[in-house]
Amino acid sequence: MQKETYNVIGVMSGTSLDGIDLAHIHFSIVDTKWSFKILETETVSYNNDWLGKLKIAVDFPEAELLQLNDDYTVLLANVIKTFIEKHNLQHLDAVCSHGHTILHQPQNGFTLQIGNLPKIAKLINQTVVCDFRVQDVQLGGQGAPLVPIGDRILFSDYDYCLNLGGFSNVSFEQNGNRIAFDISPVNTVLNFYANQLGLDYDDKGQLACSGKGNTDLMNELNALDYYKKPFPKSLGFEFVKTIVLPLIERYTIPIEDKMRTFIEHIAFQTVVALPKKQGKLLATGGGTYNDFLMERMQYHLPQLEIIIPDKKTIEFKEALIFALLGVLKLRNEINVLSSVTGAKSDHSSGVILK
Ligand SMILES: Nc1ncnc2c1ncn2[C@@H]1O[C@H](COP(=O)(O)OP(=O)(O)OP(=O)(O)O)[C@@H](O)[C@H]1O
Numbered sequence: 399m400q401k402e403t404y405n406v407i408g409v410m411s412g413t414s415l416d417g418i419d420l421a422h423i424h425f426s427i428v429d430t431k432w433s434f435k436i437l438e439t440e441t442v443s444y445n446n447d448w449l450g451k452l453k454i455a456v457d458f459p460e461a462e463l464l465q466l467n468d469d470y471t472v473l474l475a476n477v478i479k480t481f482i483e484k485h486n487l488q489h490l491d492a493v494c495s496h497g498h499t500i501l502h503q504p505q506n507g508f509t510l511q512i513g514n515l516p517k518i519a520k521l522i523n524q525t526v527v528c529d530f531r532v533q534d535v536q537l538g539g540q541g542a543p544l545v546p547i548g549d550r551i552l553f554s555d556y557d558y559c560l561n562l563g564g565f566s567n568v569s570f571e572q573n574g575n576r577i578a579f580d581i582s583p584v585n586t587v588l589n590f591y592a593n594q595l596g597l598d599y600d601d602k603g604q605l606a607c608s609g610k611g612n613t614d615l616m617n618e619l620n621a622l623d624y625y626k627k628p629f630p631k632s633l634g635f636e637f638v639k640t641i642v643l644p645l646i647e648r649y650t651i652p653i654e655d656k657m658r659t660f661i662e663h664i665a666f667q668t669v670v671a672l673p674k675k676q677g678k679l680l681a682t683g684g685g686t687y688n689d690f691l692m693e694r695m696q697y698h699l700p701q702l703e704i705i706i707p708d709k710k711t712i713e714f715k716e717a718l719i720f721a722l723l724g725v726l727k728l729r730n731e732i733n734v735l736s737s738v739t740g741a742k743s744d745h746s747s748g749v750i751l752k
């Protein structure tokens with residue numbers, strides 16, 4: 399007999415290095431239908447020393463990487479312990495932790511998330527479920543994305559789940575399969591131009607809103623090869639650095655016009671990415687705070703109901719879903735979909751440490 403409720407913590411550190419996201423979650427399952435409540439949440443920023451190390455770790459020799467893994471496991475354990483004590487969390491079923499991706503070369507059969515060493519369970523005195531990507535790569539998959547199964551299980555009321563982070567990605571059902579792919583760059587490009595004006599980001603998209611769209615630039619962006627490729631497909635910062643920014647930089651127009659044009663481009667590519675231009679779309683990630691972007695998206699998709707959830711869901715959806723992946727692993731149930739990762743089959747991934 400499986401349990402019907404779970405009291406867990408989800409822990410995620412994303413590639414953008416904005417910190418370690420922790421979310422205390424209650425799950426319950428009634429007649430195969432899952433529901434959740436996001437309780438306490440917190441993002442713990444990295445100090446400059448850690449930021450520096452995590453940025454360059456990809457080039458570390460093996461010995462240094464082993465040391466980093468050890469040190470990061472201790473850091474993560476301390477952060478988790480502090481979170482548990484601060485909120486006086488008791489009777490946890492597990493801490494479900496992604497760790498931090500340092501190396502990811504699925505084509506060569508390996509992926510490394512640090513912070514998942516067995517000693518973490520002892521250090522925090524809890525059951526830990528972690529290392530969710532490794533088995534998928536062993537089964538011939540990309541080890542990513544892992545979030546779409548959570549979209550399917552927890553957000554089935556929506557036709558689409560759209561995340562607006564450094565890049566945008568979407569997941570949806572098609573012919574009984576979950577489909578997921580990256581649509582276009584978002585904040586990687588918008589922040590680049592905000593930085594040129596001395597800002598971290600364009601608050602609410604106000605600068606972009608004050609600019610003018612440039613039709614030639616818009617057409618050139620929309621003609622890029624990536625947009626013609628079929629899924630599965632994904633983007634990395636290389637695409638921005640070597641293709642998108644050099645293209646935009648050929649135009650001698652005000653920065654606000656570049657931002658405005660790029661927002662139109664994001665909205666336009668979102669339209670292209672969605673097979674049906676109607677239904678309900680759940681939008682999450684920091685890009686949802688860009689009011690102008692959201693307005694332009696709604697303009698281009700008038701029949702679509704765009705839903706921006708509460709702040710915790712916007713900011714902690716990934717930690718929530720890693721918490722679910724851990725619970726599914728505890729239940730020995732499928733938590734990775736081969737339709738999105740390309741693995742030989744669906745599987746129950748992760749390691750349980752006690
Ligand atoms: N008030 C705001 N107005 C406009 N943009 C905002 C605002 N607040 C946050 N953002 C944007 O959201 C970004 C952070 O979003 P998020 O945390 O989803 O990105 P991320 O961690 O890089 O995402 P991912 O790892 O999913 O790619 C900021 O860098 C900024 O560009």
Ligand SMILES: CC(=O)N[C@H]1[C@@H]2OC[C@@H](O2)[C@@H](O)[C@@H]1O[C@H](C)C(=O)O
Binds near residue numbers: 413544
């Ligand atoms: C290998 C790895 O850590 N990939 C991350 C990364 O950050 C965003 C994107 O690239 C996504 O593929 C993935 O994370 C999300 C949470 C996922 O697996 O769904």
